[in-house]
Amino acid sequence: MVKICCIGAGYVGGPTMAVIALKCPKIEVAVVDISVPRINAWNSDQLPIYEPGLEDVVKECRGRNLFFSTDVEKHVFEADIVFVSVNTPTKTRGLGAGKAADLTYWESAARMIADVSKSDKIVVEKSTVPVKTAEAIEKILTHNSKGIKFQILSNPEFLAEGTAIKDLFNPDRVLIGGRETPEGQKAIQTLKEVYAHWVPEDQILTTNLWSAELSKLAANAFLAQRISSVNAMSALCEATGADVTQVSFAVGKDSRIGPKFLNASVGFGGSCFQKDILNLVYICECNGLPEVAEYWKQVIKINDYQKNRFVNRLVSSMFNTVATKKIAILGFAFKKDTGDTRETPAIDVCKGLLGDKARLSIYDPQVTEDQIQRDLSMKKFDWDHPLHLQPMSPTTVKQVGVVWDAYEATKDAHGLCILTEWDEFKKLDFQRIYDNMQKPAFVFDGRNVVNVDKLREIGFIVYSIGKPLDAWLKDLPAVA
Numbered sequence: 001m002v003k004i005c006c007i008g009a010g011y012v013g014g015p016t017m018a019v020i021a022l023k024c025p026k027i028e029v030a031v032v033d034i035s036v037p038r039i040n041a042w043n044s045d046q047l048p049i050y051e052p053g054l055e056d057v058v059k060e061c062r063g064r065n066l067f068f069s070t071d072v073e074k075h076v077f078e079a080d081i082v083f084v085s086v087n088t089p090t091k092t093r094g095l096g097a098g099k100a101a102d103l104t105y106w107e108s109a110a111r112m113i114a115d116v117s118k119s120d121k122i123v124v125e126k127s128t129v130p131v132k133t134a135e136a137i138e139k140i141l142t143h144n145s146k147g148i149k150f151q152i153l154s155n156p157e158f159l160a161e162g163t164a165i166k167d168l169f170n171p172d173r174v175l176i177g178g179r180e181t182p183e184g185q186k187a188i189q190t191l192k193e194v195y196a197h198w199v200p201e202d203q204i205l206t207t208n209l210w211s212a213e214l215s216k217l218a219a220n221a222f223l224a225q226r227i228s229s230v231n232a233m234s235a236l237c238e239a240t241g242a243d244v245t246q247v248s249f250a251v252g253k254d255s256r257i258g259p260k261f262l263n264a265s266v267g268f269g270g271s272c273f274q275k276d277i278l279n280l281v282y283i284c285e286c287n288g289l290p291e292v293a294e295y296w297k298q299v300i301k302i303n304d305y306q307k308n309r310f311v312n313r314l315v316s317s318m319f320n321t322v323a324t325k326k327i328a329i330l331g332f333a334f335k336k337d338t339g340d341t342r343e344t345p346a347i348d349v350c351k352g353l354l355g356d357k358a359r360l361s362i363y364d365p366q367v368t369e370d371q372i373q374r375d376l377s378m379k380k381f382d383w384d385h386p387l388h389l390q391p392m393s394p395t396t397v398k399q400v401g402v403v404w405d406a407y408e409a410t411k412d413a414h415g416l417c418i419l420t421e422w423d424e425f426k427k428l429d430f431q432r433i434y435d436n437m438q439k440p441a442f443v444f445d446g447r448n449v450v451n452v453d454k455l456r457e458i459g460f461i462v463y464s465i466g467k468p469l470d471a472w473l474k475d476l477p478a479v480a
């Protein structure tokens with residue numbers, strides 16, 4: 001029986017391995033992690049991450065050919081294929097701080113693999129890493145190998161949170177990069193056979209190592225660039241009376257452009273886009289390509305601009321101050337159908353409002369109070385253009401209340417912000433909300449989920465990203 005071990009039981013390692021176990025009953029899959037609470041959660045009824053469809057997959061395979069364990073070394077020792085899916089965050093200090101990927105976790109995993117291995121293994125980069133990482137990993141493995149042969153493959157993951165299981169069942173492509181040697185090609189073939197259990201062969205692409213590594217960064221940069229492009233247009237729409245939804249629709253009808261990923265928003269979030277673009281920027285700089293680096297940096301600058309713009313619209317329409325006013329925040333996760341808050345624009349918007357001394361009442365169906373408090377008291381890494389936020393102490397933020405109901409959050413509020421596009425926000429009884437809010441009652445829709453006309457009929461003053469402006473806002477400054 002082929003044995004797979006995956007180091008890192010996170011948003012990628014957990015769902016990816018669960019799907020491999022489901023689709024390949026003859027392969028034994030162990031997912032290992034240094035975090036005891038995380039592994040305990042994977043072994044319980046309360047999985048550590050919320051992802052539609054995940055629970056069913058885990059329930060079917062767990063204990064059969066899918067195992068979650070903290071015994072990292074034992075499972076690595078036994079495995080034929082070792083996936084590494086550990087964190088690769090942005091470096092916060094030292095060389096490349098604020099841009100380069102921090103490969104500490106990766107390096108320590110590689111050293112441990114070399115230490116405990118007694119048989120040849122395929123080591124698979126599942127984490128998103130800078131191009132050329134495989135070369136460094138190879139050096140670590142071979143210098144410590146005691147004669148054991150390792151083949152490194154790059155097999156980046158393209159799943160999106162909230163649709164992870166769907167994406168894994170039916171991926172647009174699986175990408176496997178390896179060395180162009182006979183041993184490298186053999187390793188590619190071995191991994192290809194795993195995916196071929198359910199992915200059509202012509203969708204399994206094989207490349208050299210560097211193309212696979214770079215394709216992952218490139219894909220995320222292209223995706224984020226689309227959002228920054230439409231968000232840049234949203235500002236122009238507000239200035240001219242165009243409607244960004246209509247513009248996106250018309251633009252997306254061009255088959256060369258396509259309709260997906262053109263929703264204007266308060267900004268993109270998630271653990272990947274910003275981190276991976278910064279990483280790309282750093283690689284460009286290191287390779288003497290400052291113009292290319294600047295080009296991609298702009299995607300992040302527009303994203304920051306969009307978040308700032310949203311806060312400024314809000315404050316300027318509420319008589320230029322939100323001090324002591326209650327503002328309801330509907331949605332905190334970085335997108336719907338996930339409880340993940342990494343780099344969520346809600347953090348920036350909330351910190352911006354707190355900086356102006358607002359009182360916040362936050363509701364998100366999947367994010368806990370503890371998580372929200374941690375996010376709002378944590379420091380962000382320094383970035384070289386203006387950030388809305390002052391560092392705050394890592395204690396409870398007193399002006400923030402977290403509630404478990406949108407109606408509770410909006411009760412007696414002066415304004416409400418929609419920051420995540422949860423389906424339930426479309427179905428809210430806005431008349432009831434209006435009746436219970438202070439007047440004038442403001443809605444700031446950062447996700448274009450509300451029916452603007454209907455809300456204006458009720459009596460709300462409505463700002464919705466990239467939509468024709470409410471008469472109330474027309475003469476107000478909207479500087480970012």
Ligand SMILES: NC(=O)c1ccc[n+]([C@@H]2O[C@H](COP(=O)([O-])OP(=O)(O)OC[C@H]3O[C@@H](n4cnc5c(N)ncnc54)[C@H](O)[C@@H]3O)[C@@H](O)[C@H]2O)c1
Binds near residue numbers: 013032034161272
């Ligand atoms: N989240 C996504 O949607 C997504 C999608 C594609 C790619 N990626 C990439 O995949 C990688 C993992 O992302 P994630 O979202 O799953 O992160 P995560 O934080 O959810 O999971 C990473 C896990 O690795 C564990 N870990 C770290 N060092 C370890 C070690 N030495 N030994 C054992 N366990 C260790 C951590 O405890 C953590 O549980 C990142 O490189 C990310 O960029 C993420």
Ligand SMILES: O=c1ccn([C@@H]2O[C@H](COP(=O)(O)OP(=O)(O)O[C@H]3O[C@H](CO)[C@@H](O)[C@H](O)[C@H]3O)[C@@H](O)[C@H]2O)c(=O)[nH]1
Binds near residue numbers: 158161220260265269
């Ligand atoms: O038209 C759009 C589409 C998305 N977003 C926002 O963009 C962010 C990222 O969304 P999405 O890409 O759907 O989720 P992620 O889980 O971050 O997935 C991205 O990042 C992963 C990690 O690398 C990749 O594997 C995926 O392919 C890539 O889509 C979220 O804040 C979304 O709200 C918009 O604002 N407008």
